[in-house]
Amino acid sequence: MADPVSLSLHDVHGFYGESHVLHGLSLDVVRGEAVSIIGRNGAGKTTMMRAIMGLLERRSGSIIVKGVETIVAAPERIARLGVGYVPEDRGIYSSLDVTENLLLPPRVGDDCMSLVDIYRLFPNLEERRRSQGTRLSGGEQQMLAIARVLRTGADLFLLDEPTEGLAPVIVQRICAAIVGMKEKGHTIVLVEQNVDVAAHIADRHYIMEHGRIIDLITRSELDARSDRLKSALGI
Amino acid sequence: MNAQVLFGQLLIGLINGSFYAMMSLGLALIFGLLGIANIAQGAFYMMGAFFTWMLLRWFNVGYFAALALVPIAIGVIGMAIERLLLARIYKLDHMYGLLLTFGILMLVQGLFVWLFATAGRPYPAPAALSGGFDLGFMFLPKYRVWVVFASLAFCLATWLVIEKTPLGRTLRAATENPMLTRAFGVNVPALMTFGFGVGVALAGAAGLLAAPIYSVSPIMGGDLIIVVFAVVVIGGMGSILGSIVTSLVLGLLEGATRVVYPQGANMVIFVIMIAVLLVRPAGLFGRER
Numbered sequence: 249m250a251d252p253v254s255l256s257l258h259d260v261h262g263f264y265g266e267s268h269v270l271h272g273l274s275l276d277v278v279r280g281e282a283v284s285i286i287g288r289n290g291a292g293k294t295t296m297m298r299a300i301m302g303l304l305e306r307r308s309g310s311i312i313v314k315g316v317e318t319i320v321a322a323p324e325r326i327a328r329l330g331v332g333y334v335p336e337d338r339g340i341y342s343s344l345d346v347t348e349n350l351l352l353p354p355r356v357g358d359d360c361m362s363l364v365d366i367y368r369l370f371p372n373l374e375e376r377r378r379s380q381g382t383r384l385s386g387g388e389q390q391m392l393a394i395a396r397v398l399r400t401g402a403d404l405f406l407l408d409e410p411t412e413g414l415a416p417v418i419v420q421r422i423c424a425a426i427v428g429m430k431e432k433g434h435t436i437v438l439v440e441q442n443v444d445v446a447a448h449i450a451d452r453h454y455i456m457e458h459g460r461i462i463d464l465i466t467r468s469e470l471d472a473r474s475d476r477l478k479s480a481l482g483i
Numbered sequence: 484m485n486a487q488v489l490f491g492q493l494l495i496g497l498i499n500g501s502f503y504a505m506m507s508l509g510l511a512l513i514f515g516l517l518g519i520a521n522i523a524q525g526a527f528y529m530m531g532a533f534f535t536w537m538l539l540r541w542f543n544v545g546y547f548a549a550l551a552l553v554p555i556a557i558g559v560i561g562m563a564i565e566r567l568l569l570a571r572i573y574k575l576d577h578m579y580g581l582l583l584t585f586g587i588l589m590l591v592q593g594l595f596v597w598l599f600a601t602a603g604r605p606y607p608a609p610a611a612l613s614g615g616f617d618l619g620f621m622f623l624p625k626y627r628v629w630v631v632f633a634s635l636a637f638c639l640a641t642w643l644v645i646e647k648t649p650l651g652r653t654l655r656a657a658t659e660n661p662m663l664t665r666a667f668g669v670n671v672p673a674l675m676t677f678g679f680g681v682g683v684a685l686a687g688a689a690g691l692l693a694a695p696i697y698s699v700s701p702i703m704g705g706d707l708i709i710v711v712f713a714v715v716v717i718g719g720m721g722s723i724l725g726s727i728v729t730s731l732v733l734g735l736l737e738g739a740t741r742v743v744y745p746q747g748a749n750m751v752i753f754v755i756m757i758a759v760l761l762v763r764p765a766g767l768f769g770r771e772r
Binding site for chain 2: 301302303322323324326327328333335339341342343344348351352353354356396397400
């Protein structure tokens with residue numbers, strides 16, 4: 249049996265140029281669970297995701313992905329441990345069409361979805377498979393960003409605000425896709441501002457403020473502590 | 484006007500345009516992927532011609548074998564230079580890339596002047612490509628026809644690889660967003676080394692094609708690269724086919740100018756460059772960054 253902890257951050261500090269954004273962040277994600285990271289804008293959620301992917305210029309502390317210390321590893325090496333990243337800006341390439349966007353990331357694990365499976369999950373993408381990636385609607389781009397990492401066989405997914413700015417009916421479809429990923433036993437780290445979406449998907453919710461984790465709410469505590477969750481978001 | 488003179492000059496223009504196309508394609512590939520305006524491209528062109536000459540002179544290896552060997556040798560030298568020198572300056576301003584590659588050009592050129600002096604050395608066209616066709620209004624040397632087709636073949640092959648293959652897809656992604664592409668598990672630094680190798684191999688191949696036309700000399704690349712930079716500025720960095728077309732058209736225009744107003748032939752491209760910069764600073768096919 250592999251290490252039950254899929255992702256472990258301990259005392260992580262992260263910097264953008266001179267500005268110190270992550271201040272000793274620690275959290276653990278167990279294999280097969282979904283956790284959400286909740287916090288206001290500027291709390292450091294996206295920076296945390298970028299730190300895990302090795303995309304920050306400077307970071308320190310310890311980030312262990314599936315038992316491997318990655319604090320000094322290059323992004324491509326981290327991805328090849330089986331990590332699928334859906335960035336906040338969706339990261340769709342304008343110089344690639346939809347199919348090329350889907351086929352870009354190399355395989356990083358065994359449990360890969362085929363193009364056929366992906367088109368069954370997101371039929372819109374098949375209709376638009378020859379379109380330039382950035383000509384898709386926001387919702388289609390988000391589906392593409394998620395589909396792209398599902399194809400790689402990753403089993404640890406970092407999803408940075410996958411429902412941001414999307415219409416409710418699209419949000420539902422994205423949610424269903426993420427729940428489907430969880431049911432397959434994949435591990436999910438979800439940054440989310442939409443409390444309903446986070447509550448629907450995640451087993452535990454880390455509250456983040458000023459680059460640190462300040463609280464943890466489990467699914468069973470959610471009803472009793474929903475005010476805490478909302479205040480963390482400033483609602 | 485004498486038709487023979489006109490067609491003769493247009494043919495020379497077309498051949499020059501073919502060299503501009505191979506050179507500017509390599510430059511565009513390297514600039515897109517590495518963010519470096521590679522002035523040393525001129526040195527790789529010159530080395531391509533010299534290696535071709537050395538192979539024949541010292542090892543009795545002929546033109547067609549050189550056609551396979553020289554681009555590979557130049558590509559390998561390029562990859563070594565990328566790893567040893569260029570890889571250290573990616574985080575710095577573009578200007579450092581320009582200065583470093585200018586230094587490499589001067590160094591390589593100086594080395595060859597020291598070894599071979601500046602006098603040109605003739606290289607015979609291979610027997611299969613000597614002679615020519617008498618078209619009635621002009622004589623068309625076989626080798627020049629070959630050069631135009633061969634360079635177009637190199638350019639189109641490069642275009643096909645970039646637009647239609649998985650490798651090209653990864654190259655385009657790494658050009659557009661290198662960090663994100665790394666986060667998908669693509670080894671972008673290795674891809675940059677490879678891309679630089681391919682870019683300079685194109686220059687080496689151009690040098691090989693040029694050897695039987697121009698005499699092989701250490702300074703042939705330094706002269707050419709200045710004009711090629713102007714061609715790239717005019718065409719812009721946006722489109723591969725755009726830069727090929729720009730190169731051929733400018734070559735022809737240069738040839739036509741040589742007939743109408745010979746004194747202007749050496750500067751017509753620069754005059755066009757100034758005009759394009761005033762109207763479309765990103766170049767004719769370029770996108771604003």
